[in-house]
Amino acid sequence: MTHTSSAPATTPRPLISGASTGSPKPVVHPTLSALVETARPRQWLKNVLVFAAPGAAGVLVVPATAAAAVLAAIVLTVASAGIYFVNDAKDVASDRRHPTKALRPVASGRIAPATAYAVGLGLSVFALVAALPLGLTFVAVVATYLALTLSYSAWLKRQPVIDIMAVASGFVLRAIAGAVATGVVLSSWFLLVALFGSLFLVTAKRVAEQMHPTGTTTTRAVLDGYPQSWLQQVLTLSLTGTVLAYATWAFQYVGSDVAMPALALSVVPFLAILLRYSLLVALGDGEAPERLLTSDRFLLVAGAVWAALVGCALYLA
DSSP: OOOOOOOOOOOOOOOOTTOOOSSOOOOOOOOHHHHHHHTOGGGGGGGGGGGHHHHHTTOTTSHHHHHHHHHHHHHHHHHHHHHHHHHHHHTHHHHTTSTTGGGSTTTTTSSOHHHHHHHHHHHHHHHHHHTGGGOHHHHHHHHHHHHHHHHHHHTGGGSTTHHHHHHHHHHHHHHHHHHHHHTOOOOHHHHHHHHHHHHHHHHHHHHHHHHSOTTHHHHOGGGGGSOHHHHHHHHHHHHHHHHHHHHHHHHTTTTSSSOHHHHHHTHHHHHHHHHHHHHHHHTTOOSOHHHHHHHOHHHHHHHHHHHHHHHHHHHOO
């Protein structure tokens, strides 16, 4: 008797994007929505810092100054978008192990890593060329920003302390870029507010990430190098420094033509914003500052009151 054996039926395993197969890989044609998503529109809010220096100097009502500030913000938005493309292409393997980052266009296979690298390089070069009308000093600031963020993506993000300082420096460079583009001379107190405020936001983000380690530790190994008590100390230091620097900046106009009462009163909502933000971080929020700052009603109302007081002091005096 002849016995014929048949192999059990198997269900073909679905291919994971990026997995190695014997057949040629299909060409990935990214959609416009995937490209825009990789450019991180939510993160563009950070470039509002470009308007901080000319706004604090009371010169944003000058058309030429406002136009220069808008162009500077656009340039930095393009530059930062280029970095996001490069970063996603570089971190594609680790992002695929993250519960939410795995959904990003590059990690999910909607954009090929090679395409992301090409787009990132193109946007970075375009940003440098577009910066030329604002002067070589502004071009140098943008180039410094690009070099810093690329270095962060390649190495700095894995170094404790340097990680936090590098991200905070990116915020400060945005404020400096706005000053350079509009010809505003920065005061030491303004720079201190920018530095301590940036350090506060970045440290708060690290505190929140430690409180919700699921998935984060696979992509941000530097968190293991931060004792929780140390992060809390830095958070307190940066909060205190931000408040003191801002209060000193506001009260330095005593006796000047600026509407001093309004500017002095702006310290109250400014402090309320920082205290509310630190409370939300302590309650487990803060991993996405751009979302928190645009969704919490208390922060939105306090921010509007603060902006109204500063605007009255600097532009209606």
